[in-house]
Amino acid sequence: MAITASMVKELRDTTGAGMMDAKKALTETDGDMEAAVDWLRTKGLAKAAKKSGRTAAEGLVAVSVSGNKGVAVEVNSETDFVGKNADFQKMVAGIADVAMGVDTVEDLKAADMNGKSVEQTVTDAVAVIGENMSVRRMATLEGETVVSYVHNAAAEGMGKIGVLVSTKGGDEAFAKQVAMHVAAVNPAALNEAEVDADTLEKERQVQIDIARESGKPEQVIEKMIEGRMKKYLSEITLVNQAFVVNPDLTVGEAAKEAGAEITGFVRLEVGEGIEKKVENFAEEVAKTAKG
Template identity: 50%
Template sequence: MTKISAKLVKELRDMTGVGMMDAKKALVAVEGDMDKAVDYLRENGMAKAAKKSDRIAAEGVTHIIESGNKAAIVEVNAETDFVAKNDQFQALVKEIAQLILENEPATLEDALKIESDGSTIEDKIAEATTVIGEKISLRRFEVISKEESQNFGLYSHMGGRISVITLIEGADEQTARDVSMHTAAINPRYVDRKDVEPAELEHEKQVLTEQALNEGKPANIVEKMIKGRLDKFLAEISLNDQPFVKDPDMTVSKFVASKNGEILSFVRYEVGEGIEKREENFAEEVMNQMKQN
């Protein structure tokens, strides 16, 4: 019998999206011939997701879960919004979030290796990819722990299109959730202006300086203008300084302080952010099909 290497099995899995055992079985059956193995899987109805590894999965859902003093947030992607609403997909996302919360993996690679009921998260995703017929992928996750004196605020918007976990010292769970709702809506980048990287601050200062000079302002006025505009920039990207959505007359930090609390951190996931979606050109697709026929 031809010896099948783990590398070959992985290659077939990546190409077809089937589970490890199915990939190995197919390779054994055709004595290690990759092309024949793909055909074998297709013929046996196990490779509906064949060659989907190059597709862009920019839809999907985020999910948050809490248990005791731990909370987890995950983003799992699919190719279409339709599949993201599929019951099987939703169940898979919840299972992944639960396993990540329980195991607290350090990296994405570690997360994919987590085992449950005899199969890994990677196997479960591959199986779902085959059954559902779209590329599915675990994109990112984070597990957060809190002390007894701290509170989580969990909030999901638009069925998991956006999810937020906020960690607050003191106050209460409702206050933390209100801050998460604000964060979902306004999308701050930092908790506090002191968290902004010096390089980013310097870059913004240079841009604002050029803007002021191009407006023809006198040099002695430019410095004052830059200070004011930089302060506005920092207020816009810093959660503490933003006007609170439920009461714009006070900042978020003042709202939390009024509840005897302090914001420590937040994690905000929005489905597909930062993923370049492929633009479909249907006219070009039709032309290509005509050329092939």
Template identity: 50%
Template structure:
């Protein structure tokens, strides 16, 4: 199949390989981006396979704690300029409080919650009319804790990233430090036990092929693969990661040093998974001079 320049660019952005290597991998994978990344990894060429969704939409993520309930939310705007608007920030604050207090079952129920005589959805539309940009309450997640637990909440860059953790025992300061780690490092799972079996088998297969292609003796390949799988698991599992404020201990060890244990985490990054329309500057200019 024909491989486009846009596909090559995306693969290069996600793996940091050269243009020809990216193109060859896409050809070998029949244009499938994820398979192309695996091809490059097996050849030892991919330096970093960035699989996070495109971060394009603007807005704010926020956390509201109401007793033993915490709500983490995301509200979107079209520009970061509007995200700094006081009316927008007030709307975000009201939405967070309403969600934490009322504990809606799903997004539809959340949009129907009351905000000073309007639903959350109606209030967003009214704010859109005032500001002149589309405002939308995109998502939320509720987290519950016991009296013996502590919430840790951290907002990066004013709310571009929101991280919420629940720690059994310890204290709020330790829980916040772990939330800061979650915001910075972006773990995928709480522990290696949470990694889906299919993902684990996939990585084993890729590491095996990569190791064989390096010319390692076949009899030691399983041991090398086991080491690489363990390293991969430690990089994606929160409790196994090196703690960002003290690399001599893991997150689990840090929590234990504070007489605690991490029970769960949620991380929202504004715009993740939303693909923004990419304007073609050349076409735009040509269109204006025709």
């Protein structure tokens, strides 16, 4: 039986399977739509695709360091429970190892992992574990010394927050303290020069609006804004923040005492920036009753 484009589309709409998988299923079942659905289900392809619309905002961040390079990778799942699954953890650790050899998350997804691409490996895991999963992002860091730190670790080298810090001079013990600080305080940038220009301008405009509400003269407002922006930068830049290990010093001052220069950092937190859909069961029941 000839397999038409409309048949492939119908099967894709029904199962959420990919175009080539849908076409193969129809070919294998001689165009029998119901049999094709079953074929996709037995291969785990329909199940995996159906999960793809669900929000994956949990999961793990894995960190790995080799020589003067470190990598952090976020792999998401739908529930926190999966993050505790040994098979999921093993897969995430393997993905982090593969990430050491690539530069972007797109390259990572396409990279080989035990004979299959990372993306295919994750798709196969979706079918087995039964939750939507995705390799969301990765970041690399290089430097004279690179250390990693995981907060709220679920297993070796992976947890809810993964941090990399690179330093020049000093020792690894100090760099590790800085990594712990980054995990706890979440600075926006290393120093003033690295603060995003749009972020800076947005904050300045907010401070201008606040200051003008006071009704004070323009020259006074200018000084107010200057002082508030200086305080703002001290709060969001790593080297100017009060060091959690010794709040009497800034991180930059502590680095100087340790004979170190902090050259960079990476911080990935699971689900950061993902909008989680919150279901209100009572409202859903009320809507259904009215309908």
